[in-house]
Amino acid sequence: MNAAQQPKRSSTRRLLDYAKPHSSRFALALLLMVFATAAEMSIPWLVKVILDEVILPGNFAWSELLKLGGIMFAMYVVAGLLQYLQVLNFQHGALSVVNALRRDLFAHLLKLPMRVFDSQPVGRLVSRVSNDTESLRDLFVSVLPTIIQGSLRIVAIFIAISLLDWRLMLLSLVLIPILLGAMQLYRKLSAPLFNGARERISEINTQISESLQGMRIIQAFNQQAHSRAEFEQTNQAWSQVSRRTIGLNSLLLAPYTRLIALLASVVVVAWFGQQSGLTADVGAVEIGSLYAFMIYLERFFDPFRQLSMELSKLQISTVAADRVFELLDEAADPHADASIPLRPGTQSERHSPASEIVFDNVSLSYDGQHQALNEISFTAPAGKMTAIVGHSGSGKSSLINLLMRFYEHQQGEVRIDGQPLSQFNDADLRQRFGLVQQEPVIFSGSIDDNIRLGRDDLSEAAVQQAAQQGQAQRFIHRLPGGFAHRPGNAGQSLSMGERQLLAFARTLAHAPGVLLLDEATANIDSETEEQIKRALANLRQGRTTLAIAHRLSTIVDADQILVMDQGRIVQRGTHAELVEQAGHYRELYLAQQVEEELTQHCHGTDCVTSAE
Numbered sequence: 276m277n278a279a280q281q282p283k284r285s286s287t288r289r290l291l292d293y294a295k296p297h298s299s300r301f302a303l304a305l306l307l308m309v310f311a312t313a314a315e316m317s318i319p320w321l322v323k324v325i326l327d328e329v330i331l332p333g334n335f336a337w338s339e340l341l342k343l344g345g346i347m348f349a350m351y352v353v354a355g356l357l358q359y360l361q362v363l364n365f366q367h368g369a370l371s372v373v374n375a376l377r378r379d380l381f382a383h384l385l386k387l388p389m390r391v392f393d394s395q396p397v398g399r400l401v402s403r404v405s406n407d408t409e410s411l412r413d414l415f416v417s418v419l420p421t422i423i424q425g426s427l428r429i430v431a432i433f434i435a436i437s438l439l440d441w442r443l444m445l446l447s448l449v450l451i452p453i454l455l456g457a458m459q460l461y462r463k464l465s466a467p468l469f470n471g472a473r474e475r476i477s478e479i480n481t482q483i484s485e486s487l488q489g490m491r492i493i494q495a496f497n498q499q500a501h502s503r504a505e506f507e508q509t510n511q512a513w514s515q516v517s518r519r520t521i522g523l524n525s526l527l528l529a530p531y532t533r534l535i536a537l538l539a540s541v542v543v544v545a546w547f548g549q550q551s552g553l554t555a556d557v558g559a560v561e562i563g564s565l566y567a568f569m570i571y572l573e574r575f576f577d578p579f580r581q582l583s584m585e586l587s588k589l590q591i592s593t594v595a596a597d598r599v600f601e602l603l604d605e606a607a608d609p610h611a612d613a614s615i616p617l618r619p620g621t622q623s624e625r626h627s628p629a630s631e632i633v634f635d636n637v638s639l640s641y642d643g644q645h646q647a648l649n650e651i652s653f654t655a656p657a658g659k660m661t662a663i664v665g666h667s668g669s670g671k672s673s674l675i676n677l678l679m680r681f682y683e684h685q686q687g688e689v690r691i692d693g694q695p696l697s698q699f700n701d702a703d704l705r706q707r708f709g710l711v712q713q714e715p716v717i718f719s720g721s722i723d724d725n726i727r728l729g730r731d732d733l734s735e736a737a738v739q740q741a742a743q744q745g746q747a748q749r750f751i752h753r754l755p756g757g758f759a760h761r762p763g764n765a766g767q768s769l770s771m772g773e774r775q776l777l778a779f780a781r782t783l784a785h786a787p788g789v790l791l792l793d794e795a796t797a798n799i800d801s802e803t804e805e806q807i808k809r810a811l812a813n814l815r816q817g818r819t820t821l822a823i824a825h826r827l828s829t830i831v832d833a834d835q836i837l838v839m840d841q842g843r844i845v846q847r848g849t850h851a852e853l854v855e856q857a858g859h860y861r862e863l864y865l866a867q868q869v870e871e872e873l874t875q876h877c878h879g880t881d882c883v884t885s886a887e
């Protein structure tokens with residue numbers, strides 16, 4: 276039976292699987308809990324014995340009192356100590372479970388196909404990994420221990436009351452359905468409130484992460500007030516839900532159980548009073564029992580109160596567990612190889628071979644309705660440069676998306692050196708490619724870290740050489756600390772051109788055989804463009820290059836140019852061939868020539884005049 280056919284296991288069972296490796300710790304914690312509860316519950320009984328057998332009957336003896344008092348004190352200490360050890364064991368076990376769960380969740384996120392990230396806001400995913408797992412920690416640290424301890428206390432109190440008097444035990448039995456009814460009512464009313472609060476927290480996370488990522492746009496468009504209002508609304512919704520929870524807790528939980536406790540106490544006192552009236556000396560003999568019963572009765576309600584709250588939290592934790600496992604159940608990219616080494620140390624510093632890439636009648640739809648690529652066929656010969664041009668949305672980046680296997684195509688075949696893409700695992704495939712995106716991603720860490728990107732095996736000289744070939748050396752040396760400089764928040768302190776040069780250096784350090792350049796020369800000044808051109812020339816040496824370009828000047832020397840329109844290749848050839856033909860390419864070329872001429876005549880404010 277394969278994984279897809281297997282019946283789905285409940286989140287609770289799967290969570291228990293995570294707890295299994297730590298079962299001895301949890302078992303020890305439970306054992307400690309049983310003894311701690313027994314020690315704690317023995318104290319009112321000892322008081323009863325002291326009252327009934329040492330103080331009241333008139334045979335007072337210091338030695339007896341000291342002995343029983345000593346035992347009582349020892350029970351206090353033992354109960355406290357056992358409770359401390361029990362909490363410690365639960366905490367450690369819970370930390371290990373949450374640690375493993377977070378580790379698996381993050382590892383799984385890294386294997387998910389891009390479509391999952393297209394459909395989920397980042398904040399929600401952050402909430403899954405941080406908040407939901409935290410709520411599962413709560414489950415092991417507080418919810419389950421309180422529920423088990425509460426149940427144990429109820430049983431222990433019940434036993435103690437039965438030993439005191441079986442009629443009192445019957446009275447306690449009557450109380451149970453009343454208390455269970457209250458618990459049920461509380462759960463029903465509180466569950467939507469708890470869930471609502473968590474939903475609002477998830478929304479708050481989403482809003483915070485989106486605002487932080489888009490801070491420049493928010494400020495540039497003067498959207499601070501709007502963002503603040505939106506955030507305020509969600510925050511307000513959260514506090515409203517939380518306030519209602521507090522109201523419910525203070526209205527229903529405590530007063531209701533206290534009222535029942537009070538009524539029960541009245542019944543018991545009346546019962547004892549009646550008993551002492553019936554039997555001449557019963558009052559004197561049973562003062563201790565009355566005391567013990569009152570204490571037990573009071574303690575009887577505490578676990579019910581706690582259980583009501585914890586059972587609601589249990590519901591929340593169950594929802595959190597469902598969400599965590601739902602994310603873990605998102606089908607991973609089938610080609611993702613779990614055994615990718617942490618550091619590809621065996622990788623040679625020489626780049627992998629320049630491969631031939633063939634697209635054979637390939638079609639792709641992201642949503643199952645609109646075709647992003649339509650029957651695409653071309654060959655990118657090994658070691659040559661193939662440029663891709665076309666209007667926005669014509670499908671250029673989709674070609675790279677397919678090659679990197681960020682998305683799966685539905686029709687046709689992509690081959691690398693004659694081998695279908697499906698025969699490569701992700702690690703092997705992506706090791707061959709060096710991707711430079713239009714907006715390079717800079718991670719937190721130093722310039723050196725960003726060039727290596729995990730390749731700790733690279734020598735310092737190799738990193739510097741990569742920076743030099745990528746034309747990044749000059750700007751890196753100008754930075755305080757040079758290679759050790761930390762550009763901070765997603766490289767925002769670096770210019771777009773510098774980020775691109777850094778991305779080139781990273782690509783060179785990773786020595787790919789195939790270069791995938793996604794509009795790498797857009798949005799930069801002419802000096803940086805010159806540096807980038809030199810870097811590109813270095814990058815292209817001995818490699819197969821697939822370059823998406825908006826500026827045709829950067830691809831005039833390409834070995835072949837593919838012109839795309841609405842997901843199809845509408846023209847192909849060299850620059851010289853294409854400018855000769857009427858069609859999209861010539862239109863683009865002429866339009867850009869006019870643009871460049873205008874720019875050349877443009878000097879600041881003279882621009883408008885020159886254009887006229």
Ligand SMILES: Nc1ncnc2c1ncn2[C@@H]1O[C@H](COP(=O)(O)OP(=O)(O)OP(=O)(O)O)[C@@H](O)[C@H]1O
Nearest residue numbers: 393641642647665666667668669670671672673674
């Ligand atoms: N992740 C995605 N999910 C759904 N549709 C997508 C996705 N990425 C691209 N598309 C759609 O596929 C089509 C081709 O997009 P693609 O990004 O390949 O165009 P492009 O030529 O690279 O555009 P640009 O030059 O603006 O980057 C567009 O209609 C786009 O809306």
